[in-house]
Amino acid sequence: MWRRLAQILGLLVSILGWGLVASTLAMDHWRVAQLGGEGGSSVVTAAWYWSNLWKDCYEDSTTVVNCVDFGVLWAVKSYIQAVRGLLMIGLGLGLVGTVLTFFGMECTYIGGGQRTNDKMLITASALHLVGCVSDMVGYCLYINRVAAAILHGKADPSKLRYDIGTPLYLGLVGSFLILLGCTLQCATACRVTHPKRREYSTCSRNPMVPFIRDKGASRGNNSLYGQCSQSKRANGANNFSPYKMAIGNTVIV
Template sequence: MAGLQIVAFVSGLVGLGATIGATVSNEWRATSRSSSVITATWVLQGLWNNCAGNAIGALHCRPHHTIFGVDDYIQACRGLMIAAVCFGFFGCVFALVGMKCTKIGGSDQSKAKIACFAGVCFVLGGLCSISACSLYAHRITSEFFNPFIIDQKYELGAALFIGWAGGVLCILGGSVLCFSIAESFSKSHNQVNGVYKGAASHSHITSITRAQAANPRPSAANSNASRAQYFDKNAYV
């Protein structure tokens, strides 16, 4: 089980790295070459910056002018990605404490609870990342296939695929981490039942011993004397 928890932790850690990379990336969407007037230049847009590049490799970026002038879907994606990074960070911290191969966290049962909480954090972070990338991709595709939009159209950027991959890895790591502690809970439950059964059997044996001590069996001399009296009474019959 310790090896399974290590695999889950590595998966969540890689997913967190991919989520951070997608959050800070400037390639959430890129200009479509099919609709671009000047094919030697292209435009990249992210959650924080707008960038323009050309064929010779020059790339110029500038941040969004004001936070209140950004579209609502970009604001939502920002919040979801920040939440995904926070959940992934706390998931990594609690996973380190809750794994069986570490020496911190207390007893096995308390470590199992901490590992379960870490798995939940990973799953929530993955869901936030996937939701943000899906929302942004839906906006791009709806504008691309809208015939009434004649402005510059965009295609899906590499950051969306990185965010999707990071979200899937976080969900897988969190799920494996949650399922890996089921064995710990079952073992602790069996141990508790064994303790109760042992205590019950011990109390039963103790009660039998006390009853025997309170009512001892008659000695051999008393039994022989009773038999002699019986035969004496019936000797002349």
């Protein structure tokens, strides 16, 4: 029962994370720069420059927005193209991983046997993990460029100093949720695929004690008891200390 609940929780958390990541692609204000409107400034009006992965925009205090869409693909800056590609790759892998998770869950009764479902869950967890890493690399690349612009803005006051916007924070939170969901799924699959086996030292005990077999083992494993008993007796014979008994004039060794 706990395994089904963990799988359902992992799927829901992963879907929530991918939803946050997908929503950041359409959100504005990836980076924001403000001009004027500060305390003690002689400029009364305020203006905001903000950008996302698709356009640059200017907004004044009257809430009039003027945007310039990015041109053809080869005219966009290289780091923006890289961020787009990384996010798209992550979303594609996440979609495939979500489908495999749905087919490999124990409560859906769609996949094959238990071992097949566990393999599908492990594969889905790997796809979620790779997609999550791809998304995080894309967000970190964009944040790095924004931070570099901030440092250059301090050296050159004439340049705009952009700040990190809300979509980047949401994307990082979504990546963390994806990582948490795939960890839950992989934990449930690995626990069944590689169960914790109890090891019993039969040879160190009395050879007359029956051999304890794991649940589901075949009857052929009973031969291990015979081998263990024989090795026990053989070792006992080798380590046997002779005692001499004298009965009359005969010495028995």
